[in-house]
Amino acid sequence: MYPSRFAYDAPSSLEEAIAILDAGGGEAKILAGGQSLIPMLKLRFAAPERLVDINSLPGLDYHRVDPDGTLRIGALCRHEDLEFSDKLDAFPTLAQAAALVADPIVRTRGTFVGSVCHADPQGDWAATMIALDGSIVAQGPNGRREIPMSDFVLGPFVNALAYNEIAVEAVIPAAKGTARGGYLKLERRVGDFATASVAVALDMDGDTVRRAGCALAGVGGRTIDANDAISVLVGKTLTDENIAAAAQAVAAAAEPRTDHRGSADYKRHIVETFVSRILTNISRSEQKAA
Amino acid sequence: MTSLYDEVSPAPAADVPTKRVTINVNGEARTVDVEPRLLLAHLLRQGLKLTGTHTGCDTTSCGTCTVLFDGRPVKSCTMLAVQADGHEVETVEGMSSASELHPVQEGFKQEHGLQCGYCTPGMMLAAKALLERNPDPTEDEVRWALSGNLCRCTGYQNIVKSVLWAAQKMRGQNPEA
Numbered sequence: 401m402y403p404s405r406f407a408y409d410a411p412s413s414l415e416e417a418i419a420i421l422d423a424g425g426g427e428a429k430i431l432a433g434g435q436s437l438i439p440m441l442k443l444r445f446a447a448p449e450r451l452v453d454i455n456s457l458p459g460l461d462y463h464r465v466d467p468d469g470t471l472r473i474g475a476l477c478r479h480e481d482l483e484f485s486d487k488l489d490a491f492p493t494l495a496q497a498a499a500l501v502a503d504p505i506v507r508t509r510g511t512f513v514g515s516v517c518h519a520d521p522q523g524d525w526a527a528t529m530i531a532l533d534g535s536i537v538a539q540g541p542n543g544r545r546e547i548p549m550s551d552f553v554l555g556p557f558v559n560a561l562a563y564n565e566i567a568v569e570a571v572i573p574a575a576k577g578t579a580r581g582g583y584l585k586l587e588r589r590v591g592d593f594a595t596a597s598v599a600v601a602l603d604m605d606g607d608t609v610r611r612a613g614c615a616l617a618g619v620g621g622r623t624i625d626a627n628d629a630i631s632v633l634v635g636k637t638l639t640d641e642n643i644a645a646a647a648q649a650v651a652a653a654a655e656p657r658t659d660h661r662g663s664a665d666y667k668r669h670i671v672e673t674f675v676s677r678i679l680t681n682i683s684r685s686e687q688k689a690a
Numbered sequence: 691m692t693s694l695y696d697e698v699s700p701a702p703a704a705d706v707p708t709k710r711v712t713i714n715v716n717g718e719a720r721t722v723d724v725e726p727r728l729l730l731a732h733l734l735r736q737g738l739k740l741t742g743t744h745t746g747c748d749t750t751s752c753g754t755c756t757v758l759f760d761g762r763p764v765k766s767c768t769m770l771a772v773q774a775d776g777h778e779v780e781t782v783e784g785m786s787s788a789s790e791l792h793p794v795q796e797g798f799k800q801e802h803g804l805q806c807g808y809c810t811p812g813m814m815l816a817a818k819a820l821l822e823r824n825p826d827p828t829e830d831e832v833r834w835a836l837s838g839n840l841c842r843c844t845g846y847q848n849i850v851k852s853v854l855w856a857a858q859k860m861r862g863q864n865p866e867a
Contacts, residue, residue, distance in 0.1 A: 401748050408709065408726035408772055431770075438768045439750050441727075451726070453773060480762075503838030505753055505816060508762040509769070590837040591751055 403441035410453040414460075414539065417566060420452050422541050426563035428452050432475060435502065435510035436518045460568065463487060463512075469574025475514070475567060479507035491572065493531060493581035493601045497524050500583065503591035517567050519553045519623075522593045526553060526623045528583060530615035531599040533627075534572040540565035556622055575603040577610045580686075582678035585617075586670050588661065594618035595661040598650070598674035600630070607686055609633040612646070614675065619667050620655035629653040630675070638683035647675040711775035715740070716784030724771045730764075731755045733771035734781060742782035742811050746840075753839035756812035757781050763819045765838075782811035785818065794818050794856040800865070803852030805843035812839050817853040825861055829854065 411417040421428050429448035431437055432455065440446040454460070460476040465487050471494075473482075479501045482488065488495040501507055501515070501524050515525040516536060528534075529549045536547045538561055552560050561567060585597035596618045603611040614630035617623055629649040636642045656667035702708060708723040715738060722737055734740045734757070746752040748767055755767045758780040766779075785792040794814045797803065804810045813836060820827060820835035827835070832853045833846070841849060858865040 403727040505763045505838035
């Protein structure tokens with residue numbers, strides 16, 4: 401398979417890239433890691449007139465933690481940069497998800513920000529971003545704006561970027577208190593789309609939950625925002641009873657469909673099990689630390 | 691005879707816009723004119739006649755087209771040739787010298803790490819990249835690093851043994867001991 405014809409630019413500055421997008425009037429598309437876009441071009445699901453390859457843009461391959469604890473991930477930070485990072489101690493949800501994205505070879509090339517922009521309902525990073533209340537920084541001809549994750553994904557494969565904007569950075573706020581969390585994914589084999597995956601992020605004050613975030617992938621036509629469902633934990637401790645209630649509430653928020661990966665009931669059951677497992681692990685590690 | 695892949699020729703007709711790229715392939719600078727939509731795997735196989743890089747699934751799943759791009763493994767069916775401009779690409783042809791196999795290749799020979807051989811180039815390059823980062827991997831770490839490469843013959847057992855054999859050899863130990 402091979403893509404249909406397109407024009408290709410590899411600009412060396414962000415301003416130049418934005419100018420090309422602007423001139424393209426919506427017919428130009430950004431190419432970052434390409435691990436979703438190139439397969440889509442080959443299948444002819446996508447046929448843009450022009451590709452703007454941002455891989456030569458300097459200074460976008462970073463991920464760093466600011467003095468106030470905010471994590472910033474540049475547009476060319478690859479999945480494996482996060483998998484092998486030593487900067488994610490305060491972001492356990494991301495650290496656990498990093499090793500589960502696609503397969504090891506795709507992870508050398510694909511990017512965090514690109515994956516979020518791709519807005520695949522099966523995407524791992526979009527789920528973590530929703531659970532962690534992250535946002536995307538977009539840069540266009542008129543400067544920068546920050547778009548909260550809740551407004552960024554408009555639907556399957558649709559994001560809130562204007563045609564002449566580039567997502568330059570993902571921003572994940574520091575936990576208020578101690579960061580706890582996890583990411584679990586069930587897949588038939590490495591690299592397959594998830595049967596179900598669950599992202600959980602908690603801000604803890606001692607053994608009390610101060611904030612709880614949760615999102616699901618693979619169990620709906622979009623990434624499921626389960627932040628409301630898991631908020632039953634706020635102000636509470638992680639007792640078996642509270643964990644069970646939260647797991648049930650999150651499972652009720654899932655919108656799974658029966659397909660070749662499993663029945664809707666099975667997928668809902670997996671969600672409940674995963675939420676319970678992540679919360680129980682957190683609870684046990686808290687007890688050990690105490 | 692034309693193959694499917696000849697339809698996007700590495701040397702397209704005069705009316706198709708091309709870009710001149712210079713890619714360091716196995717230590718040698720190669721300058722070619724490519725149409726932007728040409729995939730790296732097809733340039734390697736059809737344009738440069740380096741047919742050791744196989745194409746299997748063509749959907750970013752199987753990993754047999756794995757090559758090293760600036761030292762890291764990538765699926766060459768999921769990269770444009772034009773993106774390799776100014777970069778280094780290593781294929782299975784670049785692993786051995788004229789007289790000597792790479793320890794990973796030797797490991798696959800010693801431990802019978804292949805049957806039909808179709809996945810082997812990708813396996814060996816993924817393994818080489820692993821051992822450069824982690825010279826003393828556990829069996830689990832080897833399995834993890836190769837989880838993006840599919841083999842339908844071996845059941846993986848001997849592939850894992852081959853990589854562990856190579857790791858020992860590269861650490862200066864005797865794998866036969």
